[in-house]
Amino acid sequence: MYKNIVILTGAGISAESGIPVFRSETGLWETEKVEDVCTHEAILRNPSRVHNFYNRLRANLQDKKPNAAHYAIANLQKLWPQKFAGKVTLVTQNVDNLHEKAGSFDIIHMHGALMSIFCTNCGHHYEFDGDSSTKSVCAFCGKTALRPDIVFFGEMPYFMDEISDALQKCDLFLAIGTSGVVYPAAVFCSFARDMGARCVEFNLEKSAQATNFTDGIYGKASLTVPKFCEELLLNGTFLN
Numbered sequence: 001m002y003k004n005i006v007i008l009t010g011a012g013i014s015a016e017s018g019i020p021v022f023r024s025e026t027g028l029w030e031t032e033k034v035e036d037v038c039t040h041e042a043i044l045r046n047p048s049r050v051h052n053f054y055n056r057l058r059a060n061l062q063d064k065k066p067n068a069a070h071y072a073i074a075n076l077q078k079l080w081p082q083k084f085a086g087k088v089t090l091v092t093q094n095v096d097n098l099h100e101k102a103g104s105f106d107i108i109h110m111h112g113a114l115m116s117i118f119c120t121n122c123g124h125h126y127e128f129d130g131d132s133s134t135k136s137v138c139a140f141c142g143k144t145a146l147r148p149d150i151v152f153f154g155e156m157p158y159f160m161d162e163i164s165d166a167l168q169k170c171d172l173f174l175a176i177g178t179s180g181v182v183y184p185a186a187v188f189c190s191f192a193r194d195m196g197a198r199c200v201e202f203n204l205e206k207s208a209q210a211t212n213f214t215d216g217i218y219g220k221a222s223l224t225v226p227k228f229c230e231e232l233l234l235n236g237t238f239l240n
Ligand code: APR
Pocket: 009, 010, 011, 012, 013, 015, 016, 021, 022, 023, 024, 027, 093, 094, 111, 176, 177, 178, 179, 180, 181, 182, 202, 203, 204, 205, 207, 219, 220, 221, 222
């Protein structure tokens, strides 16, 4: 039986909820260039373009609903400690709020969150809805130094100490809907495996990290994840 589980989610878990992934023929990085909207240089060069890009993504979340995979994870997080005295740590690369909407808690948003804003003057991160711009004023220090609370390419992801600690302690690592090409999340599997964890990926197809996983379950996350979580909650383990 397993005890401590780390779940890493990526854009694929939200795809069936109508939020575009980053890398596919119709992915976000086909319509916008990373270097125009998701780097430190981009926000220095053209801050309005960066604000507007994330304003659009934030507005797009309004009518989006979690799917069965988000709900299955929330349910696992709630019931696993009661049934098996373990812990489920949820780490997401996603900046959407579908895990929150599904009822998950203590969500580690390692790449930031659209429903949050960051003040580069006083360092506060706080909940935010609506549109931001170069004229938006920080609710804490009153300065016009706000930026989307998103980890840009080349910046250090958030909460790396907590994530590293959870990966060291876990005996089961699940990666759901991530292409495995963005670091450091791409190496979480090999790190957890070196620490003795069993590692399972859920994807439509083999990811760039597939050979590092012990198991792969391929198909739509809304189908594969609930089935897997159900078995895990019933037996504390799963058959492959
Ligand atoms: N079920 C399961 N997996 C799916 C589904 C689905 N319904 N739909 C798509 N996928 C898989 C794809 O096969 C792909 O491997 O989800 C993955 C999405 O990959 P990316 O678009 O690269 O998203 P992600 O891995 O989350 O990207 C990581 O890159 O640009 C950054 O900061 C951004 O957090 C993001 C990071």
